Structure formats: C-alpha cells, structure tokens
Amino acid sequence: MNAPAFPSGNTTAPSGTMAAPSGTNRQLTLAIGIQWLTAIATLVLVLAPLGPILWQSLLDRPLYQPNAVLSFDNFARLLSDAGFLRAVATSFELAFAATAIACATGVGLALFLERTDLPARGAFRLFALAPMYMSQLVNAFAWYLIYGPAGYLTLFGEMLVGVPPWDMYGIGGMAIVAGTSMTPLVYLFCSSSARMADATLEDAARSVGAGPLRVLWSVSLPLMRPSIIYAALLVFIGTLETLAVPLVFGRPVGLESFTTFLFSRGLGAITPDYGLVGAAAVLLLVLVAVLLAVQSVLLKGAGRFVTVRGKAQRPRRIALGALRRPVATVFWVYFVLTLMLPLLAIIARSFTTFLTPLLSPLKVLTTDNYALVLGHPAYLRSITNSVIVASVGALVATLGIAVIALVAKRSAFRFAKGLEYLAMFPRAMPGIVAGIGFFWAMLLLPFAHWLQGTIWILMIAFAMRGIPTAYGAIAAALVQVGTELDQSARSVGAGWWKTCTAIVLPLIRPALFSAFTLLFLGFLKEYASAVFLYAPGSEIIGTTMLSLWSNGDTGAVAALSVIQIAITGVFVSLAHFVTRTNRDV
Numbered sequence: 001m002n003a004p005a006f007p008s009g010n011t012t013a014p015s016g017t018m019a020a021p022s023g024t025n026r027q028l029t030l031a032i033g034i035q036w037l038t039a040i041a042t043l044v045l046v047l048a049p050l051g052p053i054l055w056q057s058l059l060d061r062p063l064y065q066p067n068a069v070l071s072f073d074n075f076a077r078l079l080s081d082a083g084f085l086r087a088v089a090t091s092f093e094l095a096f097a098a099t100a101i102a103c104a105t106g107v108g109l110a111l112f113l114e115r116t117d118l119p120a121r122g123a124f125r126l127f128a129l130a131p132m133y134m135s136q137l138v139n140a141f142a143w144y145l146i147y148g149p150a151g152y153l154t155l156f157g158e159m160l161v162g163v164p165p166w167d168m169y170g171i172g173g174m175a176i177v178a179g180t181s182m183t184p185l186v187y188l189f190c191s192s193s194a195r196m197a198d199a200t201l202e203d204a205a206r207s208v209g210a211g212p213l214r215v216l217w218s219v220s221l222p223l224m225r226p227s228i229i230y231a232a233l234l235v236f237i238g239t240l241e242t243l244a245v246p247l248v249f250g251r252p253v254g255l256e257s258f259t260t261f262l263f264s265r266g267l268g269a270i271t272p273d274y275g276l277v278g279a280a281a282v283l284l285l286v287l288v289a290v291l292l293a294v295q296s297v298l299l300k301g302a303g304r305f306v307t308v309r310g311k312a313q314r315p316r317r318i319a320l321g322a323l324r325r326p327v328a329t330v331f332w333v334y335f336v337l338t339l340m341l342p343l344l345a346i347i348a349r350s351f352t353t354f355l356t357p358l359l360s361p362l363k364v365l366t367t368d369n370y371a372l373v374l375g376h377p378a379y380l381r382s383i384t385n386s387v388i389v390a391s392v393g394a395l396v397a398t399l400g401i402a403v404i405a406l407v408a409k410r411s412a413f414r415f416a417k418g419l420e421y422l423a424m425f426p427r428a429m430p431g432i433v434a435g436i437g438f439f440w441a442m443l444l445l446p447f448a449h450w451l452q453g454t455i456w457i458l459m460i461a462f463a464m465r466g467i468p469t470a471y472g473a474i475a476a477a478l479v480q481v482g483t484e485l486d487q488s489a490r491s492v493g494a495g496w497w498k499t500c501t502a503i504v505l506p507l508i509r510p511a512l513f514s515a516f517t518l519l520f521l522g523f524l525k526e527y528a529s530a531v532f533l534y535a536p537g538s539e540i541i542g543t544t545m546l547s548l549w550s551n552g553d554t555g556a557v558a559a560l561s562v563i564q565i566a567i568t569g570v571f572v573s574l575a576h577f578v579t580r581t582n583r584d585v
Helices: 022-057 073-079 082-115 121-133 136-147 152-161 171-195 199-207 212-223 225-241 244-249 258-268 274-298 321-350 368-375 377-409 416-428 431-444 446-451 455-478 484-491 496-507 509-525 541-550 554-581
Strands: none
Touching: 022 274, 022 377, 022 416, 022 431, 022 455, 022 496, 073 082, 073 274, 082 121, 082 171, 082 225, 082 244, 082 258, 082 321, 121 171, 121 321, 121 554, 136 152, 136 171, 136 244, 136 321, 136 541, 136 554, 152 321, 171 225, 171 244, 225 258, 225 274, 244 258, 258 274, 258 431, 274 416, 274 431, 321 554, 368 377, 368 554, 377 416, 377 455, 377 496, 377 509, 377 541, 377 554, 416 455, 431 446, 431 455, 446 455, 455 509, 484 496, 496 509, 509 554, 541 554
16 A cells, blocks of 8 residues: 655755745754664664675675685585585475364365354454464474373373384474474464355355355355465465474474574584585575565456455355364364463473373472572573563664554655565564674674674564564554545644654554554564574573583473573563453553
C-alpha cells in the first residue's frame, strides 16, 4: 500500500508567499531529521552483517588482514568441496521431507479443528500452537531424550523386542523433529483460511451426496491453496535455516547441513576458513532470497481463491458423525507422541541423575541439575542475560520498528517504499548468517569493537532479525487508522512527529504490544545468531545449552530447558492477562 501523501517537511513555500512561522519550520526540520535518521539507521542495521559477508566471500584471506586480493576462488573451492555438496543435498532432502510432514499435519489440523465438529477442539488448538513457544533447541533436546538412541522410549522398546525400534539419526528422524516443530506455523496460516471458507460451496457438495471427508478433500482443501503455498515455503526456508535439529540428529552420524557446515567451518575448525564460510553464507542468503521471491510469484494468483464476498454465508461446521471419536483419538495420539512425551522427558531428566526405563525415576530423583545451573555464575548469568536481552531488547526494538513503520506508512518521505522493502529484507537472512556477518562487522569497523562480546551486540543482531515480524504487526494496524486523524491534527498546527506520537501511536497500542510479545519470545528463543557473537560474560540460555550439550551434560541442559520454558510460560500468561484486562492492549 502506498504511503499517504502527508507533508514530511521537505516542501518549501512558493515564491512570493509569506515565510512559515519559526515553529512550523522547526516541526518540518524535526520531521525531515527523524525520517532520514530512521532510514539511515535501518540501512546500516540491515547492511552491517550483509556487507562484510559479501566482502569476505571475495577475498583470498581473512578480511582483517592487509593486502587481500579480490577473486572468486572461494566460490570455486566451495563448489568443488565434496563435504559442502553433500551438506546442500542433505539440507534439501531435509527441507522437502520436513515441509511435507508439517504441511500434511498442519493442514489436517486446520481442516478438522476449524471446519468440523471434532470434540476437544479448544484443547487441540492449544496443543497445536504450543511448539511455537519452544525454542527449536529445546525441542530437539526433548526429542533426543525420549526418542534418541539412548532415549527413554527407545530403550524401553529395545527391552521389549530386543532391538531399537527406530533410529532418529538420519534424514527421517530429522524430518520428523523439524516437521512437527514447524506444524504450528502451517496451522496458524491455514486455520484462518479454513474459518473463512464459504459454506455455500460445501453445502453444494453435500447436496450431491458427498460425505464429510470428501467435502474436506475436494472443496475445503483446494480453497486453502494460497495459505498452504505461503506456509510451505516458510517451512522450507525455516528448515534450511535450522541449526539445532541437524546438530543433534545429523552431525553424530556425519550428516552435515548448510547450517552445521557453517557452524563447523566457522567455530569448530582450529583455523577457520573465512573465505569458504563467507562464500557458503552468501549462497545460503541468495537461496533464501530466491525462495522468498518464488513465494511472491506463486501467490500472485491468490485472487482466484476468494470466497468471502458480500453474499457469502457464515461457515457451518461439517458433521463428522461416526468419525468424530476415531479422528479425535488420532489427534490425541499425535499430541501425546510429539508434544507431551518430549516435554515430560525433558522435565523428568532435569530432576533425575539419569533417565532410563531400567530404573524408576523416583529412585534417581535429584535437584543437583538445578543446583548446578543456578549455582554456577556463568550458567546463572546466561539466564539473567536472556531475560535482559528479551525484555530490554524487545522493548527498544519495538519502539524503533514503530518509527520505521510510521516513516514508511504515515509520511511523504521520498524513500518510504524503499524503506519498507529494506525492513522486510531480514526475512532472507538466516540467523547463523546474521551472526557471522555481525561478527565480521565488529572486526572490520573500528567503532564497533566496543560491542564485541557484550549483550548489546546480541540485542542488535536479534533486533535486525526481528524487524520483519514486528513491522508486519505494526504496519497492518497503521493502515487501519484513517488518515483524516492526521489531517485534523495538522489543521491545528501539529507537526508530523507530534501527530504520530500523540494520536497515531496511542491508537495502535494493541499492535505495539503484539509486536513486543513476538519480539520477546523470539529473542528468548534465539540462539543461532548468538553462537558467533557471545563471549564469557554475555552468554545466553541457548549458547549455554549448546556448550553443555557438547560436553555431554544432559541433566544441566534439561534444567536450563525447563527454566526457559517456565520463563516463556510466565510471560505468555502475563501477556494474556494484560490483553484480557486492558482493552486498549
């Protein structure tokens, strides 16, 4: 949507007219200054990690060394590296498999929970969205503890049949973990489409004898195609970007992905090959950008699937009849296996010395894992840092992104459209690539050295990654606020900035709170971009869990995971309470 044509301060009085009062000039100057400062700050924030990565990919030595020569040798070496080619193949296999699992499950949940009279729909909706609040790192650890080679159920199955009943190491296991963790994303996008489906089309199918499953398959499902395409590409991209799942379930058997390749060559090597890492990061960045462009192209014809028009009927639920209980049973089994048992396993492991079916957990109960986590200064500091980064960082980022949205949507800034595109660009930057880019930026830029190894660089990196999410929430609310309010304020002498802060922002407080909530949860769960940026003193929960996991201390990992889940639960409960008790939020 084009920005409304509001005066931004870059206009001058026509020749021969009376000069504007000094107060008006100050308002215009302030507006111009804020708009340009916002655009420049956003440009620097987005390009700060991108520039060093592109530059390093073209240098024959680390970018901080003198006398570097420009060349494409890094790309040639990368494309001839058998390990990298295997990592690319593994990443695509994993992404396709995880996308298929997530879409099949998420679309099924959306259809049955939103279009049928399935029992326990309220509980199923909560269960369907619950994995969104968990870090992928925590989710991967939880699955490992229950279904991994030494997992509780794996050992129990081996006791019964003599051999391990499954092997989670490999593409199949990784796809199940990644796919089920991405299912809430598909459900979220498809559920709204399912709720808005035109009942007349389903009634027409039933009138010619179609049963409930036939109606869902032949009528309801095709109408959700735009949402499915959008969600599928997001899942595909998210799987390509994930680090936790291939790190836990692939690397132990020699399976590298795009992200673990960057992780091992950038952090795991004694002498990191910066040129190779830079070239790989550029290719991953280009790949994600291309996929996002494909997503836009595929959704251009979404108008063909419009069903809600002036005469559309209110959707009615499809009666499942005798299928109600069998379908509900399938969903209960799914949520028990994919959500409840992994959660139970990680909680149980946090309170035991070890978790095995050979001994009752009651015989190995302990609080030593929590004593270790809460008693060790570095581990305790990681919890404190995570809360500070999530709360302070999310608050500052929300305010900054609100200004970006105001300039892009509520001003006549000449580069407003470009600023909007710039704000959405971080969608194409995976977390691990952002971490590498900011790390190199601190090496390259003299004035950025003071940020190195501090929680402030983590906040900056997380904020850059969170711009598209928060911008989407705020910009959508801004376009719903009529421009006549701005014009009324201008008519009594209020400048652009005064109008925005006194009238527009108070009207979109619910959107601002939603943006803050999304950023808080995102910052709390983030770990991939932090692995290259943290140092002793700036640890967060995610980086500490990775360190403990690499040392084999699963008890402390489980305790930290439970603490992170508890923090998330408390915050979500508080956010829910605030939104229910305060209508302005």
